[in-house]
Amino acid sequence: MINKKISQVKRLISDAVAFLRLKLYTPPENDKVLLISFSNPNLYHRFFYLMVKFYQLSGYTICYPMNFARFRNLRNKDHYLGLIVREKKFLSIHKKNLPPNAIEIRDEMFSPDYFANYFKHQNKQENTFHIPMSFHPFMYSQEIWNHKIDTERKRFNSIFCYGNFHAQAYLDIKRTEFTVKTRTALLAFFMKKEKFVSVHGKKDITSADDVMNEKYVFAIKENYGIRMEDIRELLSYFNFYLCCPGVVMPLCHNVIEAMSVGTIPLIQKEYAEVMYPKLQHRTNAVIFKDLDELESILQNEIFNYSEQEILAMKTNVLKYYEEYLSPEGMVKNLNQSILEKKLIYLQAEHRSVKFIN
Numbered sequence: 001m002i003n004k005k006i007s008q009v010k011r012l013i014s015d016a017v018a019f020l021r022l023k024l025y026t027p028p029e030n031d032k033v034l035l036i037s038f039s040n041p042n043l044y045h046r047f048f049y050l051m052v053k054f055y056q057l058s059g060y061t062i063c064y065p066m067n068f069a070r071f072r073n074l075r076n077k078d079h080y081l082g083l084i085v086r087e088k089k090f091l092s093i094h095k096k097n098l099p100p101n102a103i104e105i106r107d108e109m110f111s112p113d114y115f116a117n118y119f120k121h122q123n124k125q126e127n128t129f130h131i132p133m134s135f136h137p138f139m140y141s142q143e144i145w146n147h148k149i150d151t152e153r154k155r156f157n158s159i160f161c162y163g164n165f166h167a168q169a170y171l172d173i174k175r176t177e178f179t180v181k182t183r184t185a186l187l188a189f190f191m192k193k194e195k196f197v198s199v200h201g202k203k204d205i206t207s208a209d210d211v212m213n214e215k216y217v218f219a220i221k222e223n224y225g226i227r228m229e230d231i232r233e234l235l236s237y238f239n240f241y242l243c244c245p246g247v248v249m250p251l252c253h254n255v256i257e258a259m260s261v262g263t264i265p266l267i268q269k270e271y272a273e274v275m276y277p278k279l280q281h282r283t284n285a286v287i288f289k290d291l292d293e294l295e296s297i298l299q300n301e302i303f304n305y306s307e308q309e310i311l312a313m314k315t316n317v318l319k320y321y322e323e324y325l326s327p328e329g330m331v332k333n334l335n336q337s338i339l340e341k342k343l344i345y346l347q348a349e350h351r352s353v354k355f356i357n
Helices: 002-024 043-059 067-075 116-118 139-140 183-191 228-235 253-259 269-273 290-300 308-323 327-339 351-356
Strands: 033-037 060-062 102-106 129-132 156-163 194-199 217-219 238-242 263-269 287-289 344-347
Touching: 002 067, 033 129, 043 139, 043 156, 043 308, 043 327, 102 327, 116 263, 129 327, 139 327, 156 183, 156 228, 183 217, 183 290, 228 253, 238 253, 263 269, 263 308, 269 287, 287 290, 308 327, 327 344
Parallel strands: 033 060, 033 102, 129 344, 156 217, 156 238, 194 217, 238 263, 263 287
Antiparallel strands: none
16 A cells, blocks of 8 residues: 555656646747647547647647646556657647647547448548548657658568467457458468468568568567567568458558558458548459458469559559558648538547447
8 A cells, every 4th residue: 555655656746747847848939730629538549649649740839738637647547648748849738829820629520430431321421531540659659650661672472461360359359340350360261371471580571582472471479579660661572461450440550551661452341441531452452352252362363463563553552651641641631621620530449439339
């Protein structure tokens, strides 16, 4: 009990010192300002941080007036959301000298019912805007999201996939209305193939020769947990990336990381259609409806595209990323949606999925 009290006092002091520093911070003058008038950012946890981070990366000064209680709530409740007050010089809490063209975001402009259009309105995009998925938050926070990658390197004409395939962790999606195959089911499907390869380190990819062509290459976390700063580089060695769903929904940050280096998504139809705008088969993705169609694509299609077809899809993937998924692209589209008074859907992960039922 005494140790707990001591810990609470230490945290209070640490929070007070951090809040004082924030109160003393005055950002440089800027005619691009985002004013946050949100009472419940915790609803959106990491995705709220990501949205605001994109504004910061796009050259905006972030203004979020708050008292000490709000500051402590943001700093300590959610690991990722807390980054908005833990990162140095991320925001100002002073609402003064705002330019007349400041962008303001308020609770009532947003909805966590991210999949309403898909399940209730035939996926029609009428007067709505979906803030897209993005990289893992740490990639932006640690400033490794835009490391220069050689997207023109000679690539393996193979399918790459990486991540956590823990069976129990990724079964929750089966209890939702989504019909995408789980990542464990996809792994089991590919492991039976003669062309399946499991890599155990970076050099297995970067030092490989043509023997790696026309393979299904998996970096399974328990065998090889890729360092975050290596992810985009390793993705750039492959023509295709197998998009596995997240814990409770199809969307996962891996597909965005792949598209950022022009690696073409191999993706199930339902997954492709909850990206906005939805991906298009043989334009900026290779899309399969089910495992039978995936089998057909593997046997007859994916390794038979001409170099011109691969280049065209790769170019379209990079264009899609820049226009819709990059910080500046997303902010431009979000600002236009705010101007047009559209309803803005922002991910809330588990909470968003609960709305489906």
